[in-house]
Structure formats: structure tokens, C-alpha cells
Amino acid sequence: AQSVSQHNHHVILSEAASLELGCNYSYGGTVNLFWYVQYPGQHLQLLLKYFSGDPLVKGIKGFEAEFIKSKFSFNLRKPSVQWSDTAEYFCAVNARSGGGNKLTFGTGTQLKVEL
Amino acid sequence: DVKVTQSSRYLVKRTGEKVFLECVQDMDHENMFWYRQDPGLGLRLIYFSYDVKMKEKGDIPEGYSVSREKKERFSLILESASTNQTSMYLCASSFIFQDQPQHFGDGTRLSIL
Numbered sequence: 001a002q003s004v005s006q007h008n009h010h011v012i013l014s015e016a017a018s019l020e021l022g023c024n025y026s027y028g029g030t031v032n033l034f035w036y037v038q039y040p041g042q043h044l045q046l047l048l049k050y051f052s053g054d055p056l057v058k059g060i061k062g063f064e065a066e067f068i069k070s071k072f073s074f075n076l077r078k079p080s081v082q083w084s085d086t087a088e089y090f091c092a093v094n095a096r097s098g099g100g101n102k103l104t105f106g107t108g109t110q111l112k113v114e115l
Numbered sequence: 116d117v118k119v120t121q122s123s124r125y126l127v128k129r130t131g132e133k134v135f136l137e138c139v140q141d142m143d144h145e146n147m148f149w150y151r152q153d154p155g156l157g158l159r160l161i162y163f164s165y166d167v168k169m170k171e172k173g174d175i176p177e178g179y180s181v182s183r184e185k186k187e188r189f190s191l192i193l194e195s196a197s198t199n200q201t202s203m204y205l206c207a208s209s210f211i212f213q214d215q216p217q218h219f220g221d222g223t224r225l226s227i228l
Contacts, residue, residue: 007153032214043119043131044158044205044219057213092156094213100146102173107157110143 002011002027002095006106013081013113021076021109023065023091032094033074034103035065039087050074062087085114117142119220121206134159134193136223138206144218145211147189149173149181152222158205165187165211191224196227 007022025031035047048059055067065076074091091106121139139149146165150158150173160173161202162181170181178200182190189208203224207217 006157011151032162032212034216043221044207046216049214049216071180100163100171100172101209102160102163103148103176103207103217104160105158107155 002031002072002093002102002104004091004093004104004106006089006091006109008012008109009014009107010110011112013111015083015115016080017113019076019078019081019085019111021089021091021111023074023076023106024072025091025093026072027093027095029095033065033067034092035059035063035076036090036092036105037072037087038090044090047076055101081111081113083113083115087109117144117208117218119218121160121204121207121220121223123221123223124221125224125226127228128193129228130195130196130198132196132223134196134225134227136191136193136204136206138191138208138220139187139192140206140208140218141187141190142208142218143149143186144210145186146210146217146219148207149179149189149191150205150207151175152205153202161191194195198227201225201227 006022033050036044148163151160164183181194206220209217
């Protein structure tokens with residue numbers, strides 16, 4: 001069965017600081033990897049995804065993530081965070097399960113950006 | 116734009132009641148999912164369905180059942196609600212292909228007293 005680990009549970013940064021959130025997964029087959037974001041009071045929304053090709057993927061709002069197959073990692077990065085990036089971030093891996101696909105989430109990282 | 120609509124934002128029920136949570140999507144997605152979200156535990160999959168009348172257990176199916184009679188609607192049923200089922204419940208839907216992202220509803224915050 002697949003699993004996802006997010007190492008940082010709470011991160012506090014000042015505006016303009018750089019961000020890197022760790023994500024490691026375990027799954028033996030072909031993976032599709034996602035980062036979702038949940039802003040306060042809002043529903044989860046897709047930030048970016050990797051399914052094949054260039055391991056460096058770019059998402060919305062200046063976020064990017066790098067898939068490193070040898071390390072089973074998919075870390076999220078942003079060069080300069082803004083106060084509006086305060087949110088909870090979830091890494092997820094999608095894999096086949098029975099007749100469909102099953103998304104397994106990490107436990108999330110709560111990011112707080114201070115002015 | 117994809118719309119996943121959950122019938123209630125907040126719901127309060129009593130222990131032992133049978134509780135129905137409804138979810139409707141408008142994008143003709145094959146897959147539909149029910150998760151619960153708890154602080155420090157992330158999202159945990161309860162059940163999912165990849166076709167009408169088809170269902171598969173997720174990671175924490177105990178105490179829950181589901182129904183999918185129509186493609187656009189996926190219901191979560193708490194057969195006999197208990198206080199440990201107090202949580203935020205999220206519905207999601209997606210196309211069948213593995214690289215397709217899931218689209219989430221706003222969630223139902225369920226309190227069992």
C-alpha cells in the first residue's frame with residue numbers, strides 16, 4: 001500500500017523568505033504526485049501535479065515541486081513567500097486500487113507567513 | 116468550472132442516529148470519494164466509487180457505508196453515529212485516469228453529541 005510522509009507539521013516564515021516543504025512517498029508502481037493547498041475557510045485546491053516528463057513541475061502562485069525518483073521525494077518550493085500563502089499544504093500520491101485510483105494524503109503542513 | 120456540492124456545511128446529530136451526507140458533482144466524473152479530515156491526521160479515505168453502484172473501501176471504512184445510484188451523486192451513511200465520528204467530511208470527484216486531480220467540495224463539519 002502507498003503512504004506519504006510530510007516531515008514538517010508547522011512552519012512559520014517571514015514574508016519574502018524561501019519555502020521548502022518535504023514530502024516522501026512509498027509506492028512500488030507508477031506514481032502520480034500532487035500538492036494541494038487549503039486556505040483558511042476554503043476547500044482544497046490543486047497546487048500542482050506530476051505524472052511524467054520533466055521532474056520539475058510548476059504550479060499556481062509561483063510554487064514548484066521537484067520529483068526525485070531515487071529519493072522517493074516530491075518537495076514543494078517557493079522562492080519568496082507572501083502573507084497570502086498562509087494555508088495548510090498536503091502532499092498526495094495517486095495509485096491504482098481495485099477498479100479505480102486511490103489518492104493517499106500526507107498529514108499536512110500548516111504554514112504561517114508573518115508580515 | 117468543476118462544482119462539487121455537499122448538502123450541508125454544518126450538521127449536529129445525536130449518538131445512535133443514522134446520518135446521511137450527500138455530495139453532487141456536475142462534471143460527469145467517474146470517480147467519487149469520501150474523506151474525513153482531522154487535525155494532525157490529514158485526509159483519510161473512507162470509501163470511493165469508480166462507477167455507478169460500484170464502491171471500494173478506503174483506509175477507514177468501519178462504521179460507514181456509501182451509496183451511488185446515479186453518476187453525479189455519492190452518499191455517505193453513518194449507520195449508528197458515535198462521538199468519534201465527529202469530524203470534517205470532504206467529498207471529491209475526478210475523471211477515471213490516474214493523472215487526473217480530484218476536485219473537492221467545501222466540506223461538512225459534523226458534530227455527534
